[in-house]
Amino acid sequence: MANKSKERGKSDKDQQRPPQSQSEQPGKESLMHPKPISVRDNYVGSDKLKGRSALITGGDSGIGRSVAVLYAREGADVSIVYRNEHDDAEETKRLVEKEGRRCLTISGDVGDQEFCESAISKTVDEFGRLDILVNCAAEQHPQKEIDKITEEQLVDTFRTNIFSMFYLCQAAVPHLKKQPGSSIINTTSVTAYRGSPGLMDYSATKGAIVSFTRSLSQNLVDDGIRVNAVAPGPIWTPLIPATFSEEKVAKFGSDAPMGRAGQPHECGGCYVFLASEDASYMTGQVLHPNGGEIING
Template sequence: MTRRPKAEDFKDAQTLPYPAKQSEMKIPPQSDLRTYRAAGKLEGRAALITGGDSGIGRAVALAFALEGARVAILYNENDSDAQDTRRMVEERGGACLVLRADVRDRAQCQDAVEQTVRAYGQLNVLVNNAAYQHAQTSILDITEEQLRRTVETNLYGYVFMIQAALPHLKSGDAIINTGSIVGETGNEILVDYTATKGGIHALTRSLALQFGKLDNGIRVNAVVPGPVWTPNIPATMPLDEVQKFGHEVALGRPGQPEELAPAYVYLASDDSSFVTGSLLHVTGGKLSSGS
């Protein structure tokens, strides 16, 4: 089994300017799925993954490709990370469409979906994973600009992508949102971010009820990560938090992106045909009832 860095391994970790590149991290996230064993669970399907250039999105793109899906990744800023993801998918025999777009813009979300459908002739899985966070010790320090960027990325972007994708989805297809355990526990330095993640959980359950009453049979679920080591962490968190990242969970370490990917595969595949409105926790033992 791949060795997973423990919390104490991060004592010398650095902060990075936003947006951080995965390629520049001293402790690189484990996202190449070198030990993953595929079973063809997504053969014949096409998936669009927002925030797919690095971190969790990259790992999900690789897992989906290994399972036989053709993937499109949407990203906002890091061209080199996005091209690295494309290369990694193609090295494993998969197809990867790279789309640069801002999910805060409804027209760009529509265009990304249309490009995916033109390239692959279909869309079967939408993964809403793009996110923005910025730590502040006081709510008084949250500027209007920060608040708008957080809410528009994390909530508007999810709704815009779902609205664009829905006409192309059919029975058996899936929407998977990325929530967060902090949407249940709260986090004193991520007030605006936690509010959006709680909103994503509510959005997931509400749409599962709405779509469940329709004939299309589209399932809507969310993966709820605990602390996961991604480029967002050194770029948006205080140094003292970065250097003890993941210490609070039962397993005593942060999760790695490739440990999240199988949850997305499950929710995208027929294995979860009777699962909708679910919040699938992958937290390393960080529970919603306490810190």
């Protein structure tokens, strides 16, 4: 009887939320239950980014939304780039404007170079400057066997996750050079360091992002542009129900050392830190909000 009780307790602990799934990536925050937490109620801005302008890909929801709202609370105007989740983007815009800052929404495919160039131009035209580029957009498609990864999936995953960073950085760097203290922040993943047997192509892109971050940081150091990255662990974002089965989503994050999935706001502060003068002596580095998993990266 005691063993059965223990098993029931473990099952209850592992299930963190109602089973749910979505049929299309990158997913919609408006359909999630419970909703992710973008900003702590007690987070007090201190003008760390006052007068600056930032472009954030994947800024409509999840970690990107948290970054957008926190940047606004710290005094920055923000441009959010997203695919086609218009309701989520409008909600993020409302939250940014509630902080008294301007928000530009731009819908399109970050895997398209011309779109990336256009997004940078629109941001500079709207705000008159670009100080911070945050690359947060991503997609992932689980496959148990490597021969199940089609050429189409492989190309799409790399195009969204890493090609987009090249395209955006190429377009952004000429503008960033004009702004002292400018910064690029890329989003990699804990999977870049420990791998993931069911997300081989996704993990490969995240490893590429780590190498790209380190290489670009050295390339741009003399221009005064800092390049760093954040490697989240299991974070409750729309990409999760849009990726995994209902059963996996219900237990998502329960195997982390802290025993739960993280919230977007538990990553957002990393992006504030890396964009601010608090990180003025950091470039080529990666922060790891992952619930306690030690990956020595």
